[in-house]
Amino acid sequence: MASSATESISLPVIGMTCASCQHHVESALQSTAGVVSAHVDLMANRASIVFDPSEASPQRLIESIRSSGYDAVLPHPGGSVAEKSESSYGKAEAKAAATLIAGGIAMLLAMPLGSEMGPVDHFLMGLMPWLYQLQPDYIRWGLMTVTWLLMVWAGRDIYIAAARGLQHGSTNMNTLVSLGTGVAFLYSAYATIFPAPDRQVYFDAVLLIIGFLLLGKALEARAKRRALAAVHALSRLRPATARRIAGGVETVVSLEDVRIGDKILVLPGERIPVDASIVEGQTSVDESMLTGEATPLARGIGDRVLAGSLNYDGAITCKAESLGEDTVLAQITRMVEQAQSSRAPTERLADRASSIFVPVVLVLACATFAVWMTVTHSVSMALASTVSVLVIACPCAMGLAVPAALTVAVGRAAQLGLLYKGGEALERLSNLNAIVLDKTGTLTIGRPVLQAVRPVKGYSEDDLLRMAAAAEERSNHPLAHAVVDAARARSIKWEPASEVVVIPGRGVAARVEDYNCLLGNEALFQESAIRFPDSIPPVRPGVTRLWMALDYQSIGCFDARDSLRPDASSAVAALRNSGLRVLMLTGDSAAASAPIANQAGIGEVEAGLDPAGKLARIRSLQQQRLRVAMVGDGINDAAALAQADAGISMGSGSDLAQEAGDVVLLRAQPAAIIAAIDLAKATVGVMRQNLMWAAAYNVIGIPLAAGALYPVFHVLINPWIAAAAMALSSVSVLANSLRLRSWQPHSLPDAPAS
Structure with missing residues (x-):
């Protein structure tokens, strides 16, 4: 664990495209002196690092990232790391469109260059006879010139990233694409300079491969922005200015100029700039983006209001209590970002596969070329199959399978008032046998x-x-x-x-x-x-x-x-119907807890337990091979929450920092427990679907690209088709993950839509 002398920093990382890139950056950081821990988030293109400032500095960390073949910059104050790191793909759509159009034209112009006339040639000859009257040499030289220019303009970043990786002894997706398109271009250039009847050119394939890769990146960037939309929305809730009242005079000041104790005026329709307590006026506020509670909440003198919540219908004067990074909004944003950047256990399997994937593909590509040359003695056929193998074997889908689902789910959960601490907590929550409920503040209102x-x-x-x-x-x-x-x-x-x-x-x-x-x-x-x-x-x-x-x-x-919460009995029934064993552990007396348990429909009750007694009971359930979740208030139940396989804190905005569980429920409703478990199950299901798709894509795609269908059906996968399939694989994984944005809980009323 990090000592108290350590610091944390989140650095935008530029140039990552696949899980192999993520692995190289992470390894470089972890081997840097002074780094306690480092985790690289492929979805947000961000490295979260805990380091000892006496041994390492932010600039030294950036140098370590650059030494691995990638780039990094210091985060800009107030800016979104994820948004900045995605800016490198800002022009990808224009480049993709230009390259794909050029690739389509190149494919058309290359038709007369074939050694044999097929049905398509006869059709085109009747439709565009001028095409077959062009000089083949002019076509080849023209295509070579255009292809080279577009490789330099559109594909520049791909080749630079591949070169940097090789310079530092690493390989990634850019290596495969650069090698495939480079070999295809060089062979086509050779066939152009030294033409022969059996020498084909693949300029169209080179352009289409680059075009589909860039299109895939553009679609990925767009999907990633949608996946990260929840945390971006949270960061935009806080207004930039506040109406400060001093000496009876109202002044609009920057939020950075507000101090604790200042009086702040908030008019109807404005967002509350800081966590504060109302000293004058009354209103209703919308806290749905913070707690998931869509119903407006009445607030009057003495009540607390949270930064980012919307003031509906009354002018109120508040006294500032928490500012900047100490506000509940900032805490929630920070927790969501940390959870989205965390690593789920399922991801470790993908990490292990991705770390050896590119070298294995290079070996398979060499084997493909050797087999085709041995069997057919045709450089063109061997080259086409080899390039197809290099291009289709993209590890992006494998690398995105788990983090994409986790990122979307954590964001959606935050909109519902459910804060997961990370991927591991989410996975544990999806696989439970028993759930233990505290009484006071969990099943009851908590205000006796x-x-x-x-x-x-x-x-x-x-x-x-x-x-x-x-x-x-x-x-x-x-x-x-x-x-x-x-x-x-x-x-x-x-x-x-x-x-x-x-x-x-x-x-x-x-x-x-x-x-x-x-x-x-x-x-x-x-x-x-x-x-x-x-x-x-x-x-x-x-x-x-x-x-x-x-x-x-x-x-x-x-x-x-105390009184039972209105939805407690229905929530307990739903937990039992889902196959969970439900128990109540409480420090209260048996006389006080028995009626509450009966009303809630809980048969197993243990009363008079102190924190150590609850801890011992959780351990005894685990010794029975049960996977146990504990639901409590996060303070008196801290030990039991930590011991449980999944700890769930019934929190509120005001005491968020005191949470001790794996999941914090900002809505103090038992129904939120079911929503948290159901969303975890849905997310793990999407993760598994993504991994199965990514694995099946490569297991099926690589043999097809290598020519597995040719002996029986005489069918070869064209390199540009392989490129399209490569782009489709990553986009499919992201699209499947984005389904979680619209996930709706059956147990929570007024759940805000994504």
């Missing part, structure tokens, strides 16, 4: 309300509330909120507590009004040997009891009741 305050003789209800609120006011526990809210509702004032210590899964200890104050559950009082007063009646079913003691003498308790 005090039902009763029960003091012992000598103390009043206000006494208990005053001292308990002092101890609990800085706690995030739902019961703490219930106590503090009740004290505030009675306008009770208190002095701040000191020496506050949270006891995980048990309660809190503090120094209050010169007393040692203890608030917690029954287990904490038993461990502390504190006797329960006889005057307090037993707890009622469905009620959670919080005991209170001063100087280890019980002075009473608080009874609170």
